[in-house]
Amino acid sequence: MVKATDTANPEYFHRVVDCQYACPAHTPVPEYIRLIAAGRYTDAYMINWESNVFPGILGRTCDRPCEPACRRGRLDQEPVAICRLKRVAADMKESVKARLPQPVQEKNGKRVALVGAGPASLTVARDLLPLGYAIDIYDEQPAGGGFMRSQIPSFRLPEEVLDEEVGYILDLGAVTHFNQRVNSLKGLLAEQYDAVFIGSGAPQGRDLQLPGRAEADANIHLGINWLASVAFGHTESIGKRVIVLGGGNTAMDCCRTALRMGADEVKVVVRSPRPEMKASPWEIEDAEREGVPMLQNHVPLEFVLEEGRLVGMRFDRVRPVYADDGRRTLVSLGEPPVLIECDDVCVAIGQDTAFPWIERDIGIEFDQHDRPIVDKASFQSSLGNVFFGGDAAFGPENIITAVAHGHQAAVSIDLLLRGQDVNLRPPPGTNLISQKMGLQEWTYDSAVAMDERYRVPHRDVAESLHNRKLEVELGFEAASAFREAQRCLNCDVQTVFTETKCIECDACIDICPTDCLTFTPKAETEKELRQVTRVPARNLEQPLYVSDDLPTGRLMVKDEDVCLHCGLCAERCPTAAWDMQKFLYHVTKAGEARAEEAV
Amino acid sequence: MSYLKPGFSHPHHQQNNLGLYRKDYEGALSTLCAGCGHDSVSAAIVQACFEADVEPHRVAKLSGIGCSSKTPNYFLNHAHGFNSVHGRMPSVATGACMANRELIYVGVSGDGDTASIGMGQFAHVARRNLNMVYLVENNGCYGLTKGQDSATTDMGSVSKAGRASPFESIDLVALALQLGATYVARGFSGDKEQLVPLIRGALAHRGFAFIDIISPCVTFNNNPGSTKGYEYVREHMQAVGQADFIPVREEVTASYEPGCSVEVALHDGSVCLNKIDPELDISDRASALRLLDSYKERGEILTGLLHVDRDSEDLHDTLETADRPLRDLSEQDLCPGQVALDSINQSCR
Numbered sequence: 026m027v028k029a030t031d032t033a034n035p036e037y038f039h040r041v042v043d044c045q046y047a048c049p050a051h052t053p054v055p056e057y058i059r060l061i062a063a064g065r066y067t068d069a070y071m072i073n074w075e076s077n078v079f080p081g082i083l084g085r086t087c088d089r090p091c092e093p094a095c096r097r098g099r100l101d102q103e104p105v106a107i108c109r110l111k112r113v114a115a116d117m118k119e120s121v122k123a124r125l126p127q128p129v130q131e132k133n134g135k136r137v138a139l140v141g142a143g144p145a146s147l148t149v150a151r152d153l154l155p156l157g158y159a160i161d162i163y164d165e166q167p168a169g170g171g172f173m174r175s176q177i178p179s180f181r182l183p184e185e186v187l188d189e190e191v192g193y194i195l196d197l198g199a200v201t202h203f204n205q206r207v208n209s210l211k212g213l214l215a216e217q218y219d220a221v222f223i224g225s226g227a228p229q230g231r232d233l234q235l236p237g238r239a240e241a242d243a244n245i246h247l248g249i250n251w252l253a254s255v256a257f258g259h260t261e262s263i264g265k266r267v268i269v270l271g272g273g274n275t276a277m278d279c280c281r282t283a284l285r286m287g288a289d290e291v292k293v294v295v296r297s298p299r300p301e302m303k304a305s306p307w308e309i310e311d312a313e314r315e316g317v318p319m320l321q322n323h324v325p326l327e328f329v330l331e332e333g334r335l336v337g338m339r340f341d342r343v344r345p346v347y348a349d350d351g352r353r354t355l356v357s358l359g360e361p362p363v364l365i366e367c368d369d370v371c372v373a374i375g376q377d378t379a380f381p382w383i384e385r386d387i388g389i390e391f392d393q394h395d396r397p398i399v400d401k402a403s404f405q406s407s408l409g410n411v412f413f414g415g416d417a418a419f420g421p422e423n424i425i426t427a428v429a430h431g432h433q434a435a436v437s438i439d440l441l442l443r444g445q446d447v448n449l450r451p452p453p454g455t456n457l458i459s460q461k462m463g464l465q466e467w468t469y470d471s472a473v474a475m476d477e478r479y480r481v482p483h484r485d486v487a488e489s490l491h492n493r494k495l496e497v498e499l500g501f502e503a504a505s506a507f508r509e510a511q512r513c514l515n516c517d518v519q520t521v522f523t524e525t526k527c528i529e530c531d532a533c534i535d536i537c538p539t540d541c542l543t544f545t546p547k548a549e550t551e552k553e554l555r556q557v558t559r560v561p562a563r564n565l566e567q568p569l570y571v572s573d574d575l576p577t578g579r580l581m582v583k584d585e586d587v588c589l590h591c592g593l594c595a596e597r598c599p600t601a602a603w604d605m606q607k608f609l610y611h612v613t614k615a616g617e618a619r620a621e622e623a624v
Numbered sequence: 625m626s627y628l629k630p631g632f633s634h635p636h637h638q639q640n641n642l643g644l645y646r647k648d649y650e651g652a653l654s655t656l657c658a659g660c661g662h663d664s665v666s667a668a669i670v671q672a673c674f675e676a677d678v679e680p681h682r683v684a685k686l687s688g689i690g691c692s693s694k695t696p697n698y699f700l701n702h703a704h705g706f707n708s709v710h711g712r713m714p715s716v717a718t719g720a721c722m723a724n725r726e727l728i729y730v731g732v733s734g735d736g737d738t739a740s741i742g743m744g745q746f747a748h749v750a751r752r753n754l755n756m757v758y759l760v761e762n763n764g765c766y767g768l769t770k771g772q773d774s775a776t777t778d779m780g781s782v783s784k785a786g787r788a789s790p791f792e793s794i795d796l797v798a799l800a801l802q803l804g805a806t807y808v809a810r811g812f813s814g815d816k817e818q819l820v821p822l823i824r825g826a827l828a829h830r831g832f833a834f835i836d837i838i839s840p841c842v843t844f845n846n847n848p849g850s851t852k853g854y855e856y857v858r859e860h861m862q863a864v865g866q867a868d869f870i871p872v873r874e875e876v877t878a879s880y881e882p883g884c885s886v887e888v889a890l891h892d893g894s895v896c897l898n899k900i901d902p903e904l905d906i907s908d909r910a911s912a913l914r915l916l917d918s919y920k921e922r923g924e925i926l927t928g929l930l931h932v933d934r935d936s937e938d939l940h941d942t943l944e945t946a947d948r949p950l951r952d953l954s955e956q957d958l959c960p961g962q963v964a965l966d967s968i969n970q971s972c973r
Contacts, residue, residue, distance in 0.1 A: 100632050465625040465658070473630035528854050530659045530842060531814060535667035538647075539634045560634045577858060591630050599659025599842040 027551055027580075029573040032521070035455045038608040040568055041585050042517045044107055047094035049429035051453075051612045052076040054091055054107055055517040059469060061110055062510035064503070069114035071124055076612070077428050078148050078194070079173075081186040084112025085498065086177055088274075088305060088423040096514050099564070099587055100539075103478040105512045109498075113506040115186070121193075126155040128198035133157035135442045138218040140207050143171020144424045145224035145415025147194045148431025149438070152615040154197040156439060161218070162199050165206035167257070169195060172226055172416075173424060175253035176275065178282050179494040210383045210411070220410045220438045223397075224427070227416035229379040233270065233372050237328030241335035241370075245328065248275045248373030255282055255493070264368025267291045268338055269317075270325060271373035272302030277309060279371040280317045285493035292365060294320045294338075296355060298345045311497065315486055324355060326362055328370070337366040378417055396420065403447040404434040412437055435615040451618035454611035459604050460518055461595075467605055469518050471592040473538075474511045515590045519608045522581055524573045526602035533594035533603055534559070539587045542594060544579045558584050629653050646674045651701040655694070659846075661813030661839030661854075662692055662761045666699040668816050669730070669759075672823035673700060675869075683728045684720055688713040688742060691768050692734030692761035692839075703730075711742025714749035717756050718939075724949040725940050728827060729756035736766050739775035739794045750803035750832050755938040757826040758805075758834045760796055761813070763841035764852035771844025782849030797930065798916050800834040801909050806936035807833035808912065809867075809929045812857055813840065822929060824869035825888075831936040838925070862919060864928035865900035888932050906932055 060069035073080035095104030139146035142164035230247035272295035323340035343355040388408040414430030562584040572581040595603040680702035687693035689710035811819040826833035919926040
């Protein structure tokens with residue numbers, strides 16, 4: 026028999042909040058979107074800051090795993106522009122200085138070293154500094170931010186936004202050792218740190234060894250190195266014709282930067298078919314808007330030189346062939362190679378972690394891919410007081426993942442240094458509270474907006490190509506931000522069912538606009554229940570909410586898939602068996618479980 | 625309070641043969657009390673019309689006064705509608721039906737609108753066998769005026785006010801049978817599996833199709849002691865048979881035990897009754913009346929399809945009216961000229 030759903034398990038309702046569930050840091054998205062709609066930008070910003078540390082940065086650059094997860098996407102619409110709403114909170118907030126933690130004067134005597142000053146390390150610093158830890162941050166760059174500074178161009182992320190949010194953390198009292206590369210972990214550990222966190226990213230750009238590579242070296246640039254060189258002002262120009270190899274976000278940043286560094290004709294050339302390009306669709310769109318073509322199914326063959334100088338590249342044109350198991354191979358069309366002329370090439374085909382500075386005899390185990398063995402929950406390495414996070418832990422991901430790692434690593438470091446087991450993770454904090462204000466009145470705007478997604482305005486292309494520091498996206502204005510925020514379906518306001526109150530009058534079934542609810546006899550398996558719902562519940566990613574036995578012996582089954590959270594079931598329920606209750610899921614950060622213990 | 629339904633539907637919702645979705649048969653958001661049985665009846669009408677491929681613009685919704693009579697606003701908002709005077713819906717329906725025989729007439733009434741103020745009208749529309757669907761949303765009280773006992777409140781039934789009804793109740797099903805209604809059924813708003821096929825059958829029937837639907841008043845008559853509350857009806861209802869509506873184009877695939885199922889062919893489909901009570905002869909009014917009495921004696925509420933006279937002559941047949949709607953009659957039809965007049969005069973000499 027199918028058992029009643031255990032809604033006391035915090036993960037059940039969490040899963041219903043698709044955006045928050047998909048977010049590596051589990052930022053309570055609907056909560057801050059409601060605040061944006063209410064014009065409470067500073068409050069919205071602080072919710073973000075608590076959860077993801079870099080709202081202004083992420084509001085411009087996040088990979089947005091939340092948006093493909095957004096319920097609107099399952100209702101034949103585009104998702105809510107969650108990422109750009111986050112930016113609204115950052116852009117329109119008042120000063121948050123008074124709301125930030127103050128530097129702790131009385132230290133707890135423990136010292137932690139952070140290697141790399143990227144998002145993972147900065148998150149660890151943010152979480153541990155208020156607890157009294159002494160934090161030393163090492164980075165070879167002249168300023169904090171890691172790859173957010175070196176690889177994300179200013180036209181996507183203005184320096185002042187980066188400086189502001191990195192500054193909030195450094196101002197908590199971190200001791201920075203910039204322009205200082207850590208060349209030996211053994212040496213660092215010898216400095217008597219109680220714990221070391223390694224957030225050194227994935228700094229090794231992949232190269233492409235083809236004929237002509239060595240001879241044309243002066244005009245072949247590794248994407249991430251070249252972007253860093255531009256960011257720090259070491260490179261100020263590039264040839265007129267540029268080929269960018271690779272289909273990821275770094276390639277998109279390279280081609281758009283090249284246009285701003287004086288190139289006239291920039292082409293992105295990828296091996297795979299276009300739909301398989303790794304770059305985010307909106308980044309491809311932005312590059313195309315600036316006139317960069319994407320040439321698909323071109324496998325590079327060689328760098329072509331004339332008189333010792335790079336003049337182009339040859340490519341073999343291919344087509345993708347898919348085997349039955351879905352594996353794709355690229356098969357040559359058998360045509361003569363295509364020559365694409367160019368003056369410079371940016372190679373942006375991937376990046377890797379690199380740990381030549383970690384001695385292999387100090388107790389840190391590495392796997393066959395030369396990656397450290399790191400616990401997925403605690404981020405602890407096989408050397409108990411050394412932790413990894415961000416790209417350094419499991420390979421290249423993104424900022425929000427690095428932040429999530431940082432939070433968990435900070436929890437672990439705090440546990441370890443207080444003599445506790447790092448594997449006993451603190452449970453999440455949850456809160457479930459009725460939103461009823463009166464008869465059929467809710468604290469949230471339950472009406473469902475039918476608006477299509479609003480577009481963020483962009484600066485004129487010609488103008489933005491003149492200055493690499495000029496931000497291309499202009500951000501929502503207050504009015505459009507409000508309308509976009511109203512598109513949020515408030516999935517965190519849960520439909521909570523109380524069997525003992527239900528009189529099975531069918532009112533909820535009749536009113537539900539998306540046919541989510543069904544009264545049905547008991548069934549042996551969930552699969553059977555999924556067949557008998559009013560519309561068969563085919564989306565197995567989405568849970569069924571199954572009640573206990575009702576007076577007639579039937580069950581109430583709700584398919585969570587396309588529930589609009591409109592509250593009509595609860596409004597039409599005569600006995601308040603349905604109630605709309607806001608579910609807050611809070612990832613417990615370092616020190617928070619301690620505060621509860623004290624109470 | 626929400627006053628609009630969200631525009632979204634389930635992305636996998638089905639179309640009927642007209643290419644319409646169930647949502648296309650819905651109406652405005654109900655303003656009745658939350659949990660009102662009438663809303664379930666509206667939903668059943670929506671479902672039945674959707675399944676029966678009824679074109680919404682070919683339906684006329686008619687009602688009188690009362691909670692029940694508000695409901696035509698909550699379904700088929702692309703249909704015609706006439707919210708008439710208290711108890712006078714049958715007159716308006718008769719006029720409309722006589723004028724345009726091509727529409728489907730769905731009258732929605734309540735126990736007050738039918739069994740009290742409208743009793744006289746109800747009696748005559750039934751005996752004339754007007755081609756319409758007549759639904760009574762029967763909650764055994766006057767919900768709109770705070771729950772006073774109505775003419776269908778069972779003797780001894782206790783409403784929210786706490787006093788048992790001292791009067792004998794009117795059983796509208798028995799009355800309809802006696803008055804000559806040609807399709808008579810009883811349903812329960814809380815049982816759509818039964819109600820939807822009953823409504824489909826009523827839509828398919830030519831003649832006066834009457835369904836008494838017990839539809840609890842959740843505000844004034846859903847308390848212990850009431851015989852029209854959800855719990856009481858669920859406990860005491862007995863279905864005379866399980867009704868399935870089978871459209872003509874679908875092959876009957878279910879196999880029923882011989883002797884306990886009856887198929888009633890209607891002119892665009894059939895209602896198949898299975899597990900039917902052996903005492904009931906669906907074409908015999910008297911057997912239905914006897915069954916009603918015996919169930920009542922046992923304290924049970926008999927539901928389901930109780931009688932169908934499928935060869936019935938409706939009012940148009942009886943009166944030999946024009947076979948086209950009046951609006952389609954030309955001046956030539958209406959004023960056939962001197963020759964025709966002369967022949968009529970001649971016939972009277």
